[in-house]
Amino acid sequence: MGEDHYDEGQDMMDIDFSELNRDRRTANGRSRKKPSDPEKGKKLLVFYGTALCVAILIIVIILFSVDKSGKKTTTPIEAQVKALEQKVANLGRIKQDITPLQTRQETLEKSIAKLEGSLKSLRRDLHKINREFVLLKKRGVVRKRSASQTRHRYHMVQKGDSPYKIARRYGISMDDLYRLNNLTKKSLIYPGQKLVVGPVGKK
Known part of the structure; x- marks a missing residue:
C-alpha cells in the first residue's frame, strides 16, 4: 500500500509540473509578441499618399479639360458627331436642289411618253397608207409614170x-x-x- 500511495503522489506532482510548464510557455509567448512594426506604418502612409496624388491628378485633368470660356474642349467623338451633323445638313440642301430636277425629269418623262404615243400612231397611219397604196397599185389605179x-x-x-x-x-x-x-x-x-x-x- 505504501507503493500505491507513492505512485499517486508522483502522478499529482507530474500533473502540477505539466500545468506549470504550460502556463510558463503561454506567458513567454505573450511576452515575445513584437510591438507594432514601424515599416508597416510607413507602407500605409505611402499608399495613402499615392492615392491622394492620383486623386489630385484626376481633378487637375478634369479642370484642364474645360477651357477658359467655360466650355468643354471638343473630344474626338464630339468632333465626329459634329462632322456627321454637317454632312446631314449638306444632304438636306442637296435634296432641296434635287427636288426641282426630279420634277423636271418627271415632266420630261411624261412628254417623252406622249411623243412615243404619237410616233406609234404615226407608224400605224403610215403602215395603213402603205397597205392601201399597195392595194391600189395591184388594182392598176396607180400607174408608174416615166x-x-x-x-x-x-x-x-x-x-x-x-x-x-x-x-x-x-x-x-x-x-x-x-x-x-x-x-x-x-x-x-x-x-x-x-x-x-x-x-x-x-x-
Whole structure:
C-alpha cells in the first residue's frame, strides 16, 4: 500500500509540473509578441499618399479639360458627331436642289411618253397608207409614170402674155397647152400664173 500511495503522489506532482510548464510557455509567448512594426506604418502612409496624388491628378485633368470660356474642349467623338451633323445638313440642301430636277425629269418623262404615243400612231397611219397604196397599185389605179412625164418645163405668165404667144414661144400647140394645164379655150390666164409648157429636155 505504501507503493500505491507513492505512485499517486508522483502522478499529482507530474500533473502540477505539466500545468506549470504550460502556463510558463503561454506567458513567454505573450511576452515575445513584437510591438507594432514601424515599416508597416510607413507602407500605409505611402499608399495613402499615392492615392491622394492620383486623386489630385484626376481633378487637375478634369479642370484642364474645360477651357477658359467655360466650355468643354471638343473630344474626338464630339468632333465626329459634329462632322456627321454637317454632312446631314449638306444632304438636306442637296435634296432641296434635287427636288426641282426630279420634277423636271418627271415632266420630261411624261412628254417623252406622249411623243412615243404619237410616233406609234404615226407608224400605224403610215403602215395603213402603205397597205392601201399597195392595194391600189395591184388594182392598176396607180400607174408608174416615166421620167419624161413626171418632169415638166414651166412658164411664169407675164403681163401681156397670151396662150397663143406662150404656145408659139415653146413650140407647142394651143391644144397641148390647154391639155397640159387643164384649161379650156374660154379659160383666162393672169400674170404670175405657172403653166406647164412641155416635158423637160424638149426644145
